[in-house]
Structure formats: C-alpha cells, structure tokens
Amino acid sequence: MQATTVEEWLEEWLDTYIKPPCRKENTYQCYKFVLGVINSLRPELSKYGLTDVDELFLQKLLNQSAQHYSKSTIKKIRTVFKEAYTVAMRNHKCNENPALSLTIPEDAREKEIHALTREEELKVMEAAKNDVLGHIAIFMLLTGIRSIELRNLKWEDYNSESGEITIRKSKTKNGIRVIPLLSEAKKIIENQPHYCEYIFTSTIKKPVTKTVLRRLYERLRKATGIDIITNHVYRHSFATRAVEKKVDYKALSKILGHKDVAFTLHRYADAETAFLHEQMEMMEKKPISSLKRNIRYKVATHRR
Template sequence: MAKTKKRGNGEGSIYKRGNKWYGLVTVGRDAEGKLVRKPASGSTKTEVAEKLREISQQYKGIDLKQASSYTVAEWVYFWLENYAKPQLEETSFNSYRYNLENHIVENFGHYKLTEITGMDIQVKYNQMFSDKEKYSSTTLKYVHNKFKLCLKQAVSNRMIAHNPCEGVLLPKARTAKKVQSMTVEEQQKLVEYCETDEYLNLFIFLVGTGMRIGEALGLTWDNVDLEERNIHIVKTMIEIHGNPSFKNCPKTDSGLRTIPMSKRVHQIVLDRRKAHRDLNHLNLVFFSSTYNFRTTANLRRLFQKTCDNAGIKQYNLHALRHTFATRMIEKDCNIKVLSAILGHKDIRTTLQTYTDALDAYKKEKMTEIDIFS
C-alpha cells in the first residue's frame, strides 16, 4: 500500500479546481484562539506550494494573537498616542490626529488590523477621491502617507507581515484649475473700498505681500521690522477642529523667508502698530474684535461680502495671493525673486502656477521689443 506523502512545513493544503491550483496555510491563531489561514493560487501545484511557504515565512514571529485584537481604529489611536505624539510638536500631532481620525478611522476603522488588504484600501481611496468637495489629490496623498507610516510601525512590531499601503496607487490628480487673479481695475476697486476700514485693510495687505492666509493671520509684532521694512515669516496660523493656533515653519522650509514691505503695506502695518499697540495677548498684527485669532471661515465670508460691496466679481481668498504674483510678473519681477517671496520650494511651482500671466507677459514683451531694429 502506497504511503501518503506528508506535507512539508509551511506547505499547507493544496487542491486543484478546474485548471487552477489553490492552497491554504495556517499562520497562527487569533485572539479568540481560532486558526488564521492565508490563501494562495497559481497555475501549478509547485507554484502554489512556493507561495504558501513564502506566506508561512512572512508570518514567522508575527504576534497574530495580539494583532487580531486590534481594529484599524484602535491601532491608529494607539500609534498616535504612543509613537507619533512623543515625536511631534503639538500642532503637527493635532494635524496627524485630525486627518487620521476624520479620513482613516472613518473609512477603515472597522477592519481588523490583520485583515485589511491593499485592495480594500485601493477601492476605498478611489471612492473617497470621487468626492471632489472633500478630497483633493493633495489631501488624499497626505492622509495616505500618514496611514502608511502608522501601518509601517505595525510591521516593525511584528503584528502584521506586510504593509497593505505598499503598492496602493493614488488616483491621478485632477486637472488643476487656472489660478484666479483680479484685473488691475478690480484690484483698484477693492483697495479703494478697503483702505478706510482698518478691519478690511488686511485684504490690501494680502494683495501687497502675497502671503498665505495662515501666514498673515499668524503674523506677530516680533516678526515685523518696521525700521527695515521687513516681514519675517517664521510661523503660520492653523486650525484643527476649528481651534486656531500657531505652527512654526521648519528651519529647512522654503516658507521660512523675509518679505520686504512696499510703501503702502508699510503704512498699513505702521498705522496698526500706533493704534493697537499691546492690545492683544497673542501679539497679533491682525486680530479679531475680541483680540484673538481671526478665523479663515469668518474671513472668507467677509471677503465675499467685500467683493460685492466693492463692485467686483466673487473671488476666493487665495486670489489675493495670485493677484500679487500676477502684478509682480507684469512689473518685470525676476521669477526667482518672486518664487522666493511666495515661499515656493521650487521655481517650477511658480512657473507652472502662473503660466497664463507669464504667457501674457511674453507676448507683451515680444510686441515691444524688435531685435531687428
């Protein structure tokens, strides 16, 4: 009587169905003591056996009993508190927590840590990205990178064999919208409407400096040199769960920069210094009626109302920064200088963002300059 060949260690059970081979290998037990088995398939028995051996090897030393007791949500919160928090500044940690909580826990929190797959993540990312109002390619990339970092620690802790975020493809970025900037006439109307109102002159300040909204709202007097007429950008204002706070710019960040003040901008800042010296505990240049941070939501509503009252079409707040850049290009500002003032990491960002303004500038110069004369 022929003896049945005993399966090798890690080979698992293999069977054929139709023209394809399938297999299962036991890799351990979960928190409830149940066997955890992983599948494999292939065109030959040998191929499947090899895959099962690889799976068995991957799970060697994995603490499935501990890992299976965690859902993705539970692991995310554990990682945030015990791994991320000790390494991050408070504002950065709050950003990590906010994004993981509102995007990862919300969409993947119910999965078991040991059961979530790259396919699960890929399908859900595609669905998330279809929500154009909530997810830009930048937001999804940020969230994905933090989730990947979180699961990388689970791999290091031998709780899962591999990181399911590896190999996930982020959806292709949507075609970028053309930047909106005001015409010279619209800019003048805005300035005329705002210049007599010290609460609205922040909009003139933004057009005159090209600063980001958060940078202007987080600007404090210790970073303003009225004598040398310079503004030093070293921090910004961020909002987590609607709560504004300061966030320092990293020392290697291109956002860390100095912006010279024009005559009009200098006068705005000087007038505010004379009128509001030492009035707010945060030392802010631009503050609310309660001497606290002004929020972007309130500022957005105020700007929409201001556009109507000034008799110009509706623009978003970021158009003020774009208007600054467009005027600078029109006035022959060197593109490297402009890129540095805007705080772009790469001059290519400036070139790509302001393509239309640069094209118009080139056309104007070509009609002005005759190299044959």
Template sequence: MQTISFENVADQWLTLKKMQVKPSTFVKYQTIWEVRLKPSFGQYQLVEISEEAVMTFFLDQMEKTSGSLLQTMCYLLKAMLGYARHKYGQPTISFNYIKLPPAKMRTSTLSHDEEVRLDEYCFSHCNDTSIGILLGLYGGLRIGEICGLKWADIDLEEGLIYVQRTIQRISDTSSTKKTQVVILDPKTPSSQRIVPLTDFMNQFLKKYQASQTDVVADHFLLSGSDVPLEPRTLQYRYHRICKKLDIQLTFHGLRHSFATRCIEQQIDPKSLSEMLGHADVTTTLKRYVHSSLSFKKEQMAKIKSAVLFAE
C-alpha cells in the same frame, strides 16, 4: 508573519507620524484614516489586505472624491502598508497600477476691476481687516501668517516683515473641545522669511500704527493684544467685504493674485519664490502664477516674423 489587524498597524503608524509632522498635518492624516480609510480597511487583518482590495477601493473612490484628497489617501495607505512590510513582513503591495487624477490647482485671481474695488475699499478703511487683506494682496502672506504677525515682526524703518509663526485652528484630540487655536512655526522652514513691504503698504501700516492707542511689540498686529485674531474671523470679514463689492475669491486667492501680478510686472521669479516662502521656484511658477489673457496677448505681440518684419 504575525497576526495583527490593519487598524492596529494604522494606529502604530499614526503614533510614529505624530512625532514627525506638524499638529495640523497629523490631525488631517488622522481624520482621513478615521473617515475615509478605516471604514473600508479597518476590519481586515493585515494578511487580508491585497492589491485587488486596494485597487477596488480607489476605483470606487475616484467617482466621488477630489483629486487632492485621493492623493493624500493613497499616500497614507501606501505609507501604512510600507510600515507593515518593514515591521511585520507584509508582502509588498504595488500601487503602480493606480493612476489617480492630479490635484486641481486653484487658479482664481482678482481681475483688474476687482483689484481696484478692493484697493479703494481697504485704503479708505484703515483698520485691522484692511491691513490683513492688503498683506495678502501685496505681500503674498498666508492667512495664518498674517494673523500670527506681531508688532515686533514689523520693521517700518526698513520696510520689512519677518514671518515667524502661523495661527491655525485644528481638531483637539486631547480634550472634550472639538477644536483649538494653536500658534505654530510657519508651514515649512522656507516659510520663515523676510518680506519687503511696498512703499504704499509701509505708509499705510504707519498710518494704522498711529491710529492705535497702545502699540506693544509682543502684541499681535491685528488683534492689538496677546491673543491673536483667528484666521476664520479674518476670513469671515473678508468674505463680507467681497459680497459688498461683488467679488468672488477665496482669501488664499489674494496670494495667487500677488504672485501673478509680480510675474506680470517682471519681478524675478527666484525672489518671488523666496517672498512666498517656497522651497524652490518651480512650486511658485506651477502653483500660483496664472497670467491673464490680456497679458498673454501682450507677450505674443512681441513675437515678430523673420520674413514679414525683416529690415
């Protein structure tokens, strides 16, 4: 077997992967390699990587690393070693004995009272920030998708939103700048979608449009120019409003809240899955839908005893 450092193997794998994944995903992989994996495996020759070394590494990491990050680290190391097996004849290293904790799903949603407070604030402030927040809460759009909307993507006659791009700030590996804002295709092919507007959101968008001095089809909805509003700017404004309203919820929690309310109001899960941009309905039900305790009680109240309530 050819003598080669594992760092060299990792660099080769990352170079190939860069052509296969979105820039933001590549930056994530590269960062995890540099910060998490390279300090422990970068100094090894490929032949020195063993199952014992891999097992020891993850046993140590499990005590101080989140489940989600552990899962990604495991994927990267396994993929890099798989590449080494095919190209350099590296013996197979089994990961079967590594049992990682599952990634924790975010479960927070707005309570009814919080939703009322946020509604009252946003609908009484017809501006770009309110529009952005309400599209998350009543459209289930991701923050990058909201910032990526142009006026041309909004059909107020038919009451439709066309999700065609997303805005992200990612690490810039090609210049001296630390990060850069990029305009990308949506997260996955299924994320490029058409989302119907509720009647009240359609009317509020018409009101917002009427308040603008110059509406250009190719300009971004929230910024009113050909330069998009940054997601972190919208996030900052959202958290400032939440602090004022005594609400503790991430911006992505608006998407959770939307999905949960839709299920509680018996909206078809398949339709909801498509509106959220998921490839299948299982992802929707598993990741985003969190019924409130009161809703669960209502559902349980529908169950009747065959004996006690027999006619």
C-alpha cells in the same frame, strides 16, 4: 475576541493620537475629513480587520480616489493610512504596514486655484476698506504671505528702517525669508495697535486665528460676490500681478519662499486674458514691422 476593523482603528487612532492636545486643531480637522473620504470610497472597511487589508487593496483605493479628488487629498489619504498602521504595529494590532510603499497615481490632478483678475482684486480691496479687519486681506494681497506666516508675525519681525518683515515660521525651510514691503503694506503694519507681541490682532485684541481669517474672506465673498476668495487666492493673485508687472522670476520665487523658480511659475502665475491681449498688442509694434522688412529682404535676396 473580535478583531479591530480598519474603520474602528482609524477612528481610535484619530481620537487618541491626533485630536488636540496631541496635534493642532487644523491637523485633526484635516485628518477627520480624510477619514470621511476613505469611508465614502470604501464603506466595506467597517467590516475588514486591520490584517485583512494589504498593499494592493490600498493602492486600488488611491487609484480610485484619483477620479474624484485632488493630488493633495490623495497624499493625505496615504499619510493617514501610513501613520495609523505605524501606530497599530506599535500596539501589536498588526505585524505589517501595507501603506509604506503606496504611490500617488500619475493621473491625479492638482487642485486648481485661480488668481483674482485685476478688476476682482480692486473690488476686494474696496470691500476690505469697509471691513474692520480688511487691512489684513489687503496686506496679504500686497505681500503674497501665507496664512500661517501672517498669524505668526511678531513685532520683532518688523524692521521699520529697512521696511522689511522676517518670516521665521513657515510651512517649509525655504519659507524662512525676508520680504521687502511696499509702502502701503508698511503703512498697514505701522497702523496696528500694540496689543501683544503679535502684529495682527482680532477685534478682541488677541492674535488672529485661522478661524478669524476664514470669516474675513467669507465676509469679503459676500460683499463682492466673488466666491473664489480664500487666503491662498490672495497669495496666488500677488504672484500673478508680479509676473504681469515683469518682476524678476528668481526674486519672486524668493519673496514667495519657494526653492524652485519653475514651481513658482507653474503653480502661482495665472495670467488673465486682458494681460495676454496686452502682450499680443506689443507684437504689432516695432519688432514685428522690422521682422516683416527682414523677411522681405531675405525673400528678395533668395530670388536673385
């Protein structure tokens, strides 16, 4: 009997253990994409048996992938091999899992996500006002909320008296939090019809889905000509505007649902050039003139 190849097993594992209803559709699509990446990097896996691949082979594959893909994609490649081989061992197709100790290459690059400039953000908001679901994009720009968090917001999560929403379902433990709302964001919620237990619904009166949100930002891309718009760009832009307006970093980190303030600033604060100019212009005001007088005084003292 011919041994199962790595490619065959990955496909079988995907269809049997990951495809809905075993996992969510977005997980399945994500892993399906990763399988395509793996096959493009090492097409010979269509000939290698499961036991022909060792840790060294897989580590070299990860190192190679760092030349073409972001760190997040490389992590997903590692996860796919680790999970697939774990299941293969349970099914007695191999005796070892060569993916258990794989490391992410140090030169793997982070995926770059740029915030909207203030001018671009105004364009997006104007375009959103002319879209039937545009209020959702505006709400995300005003709160920094994640896509999955918005999709799971229920009426019980909104406190009209305190003007807050409670995030009960998020991608991380720190994502469970309370977000105080700006007046415009509060108004958006209060204008939503009560079609069901969820606050945000689509045109067919059902809770918004990932697909609905994707189609929304695609329409806004077309309307504005800004091709970087995504759900995550809304979040990135919110954080950048907050930093520009000198919001306390620790408070911003809590609003975004991060554990580490340094991560918030490194990952999400992307000051635009106009803001940097404004900050440099501040250097020409009082502090600089007093600094010059102080320097002259010290020089004169030294000469005596």
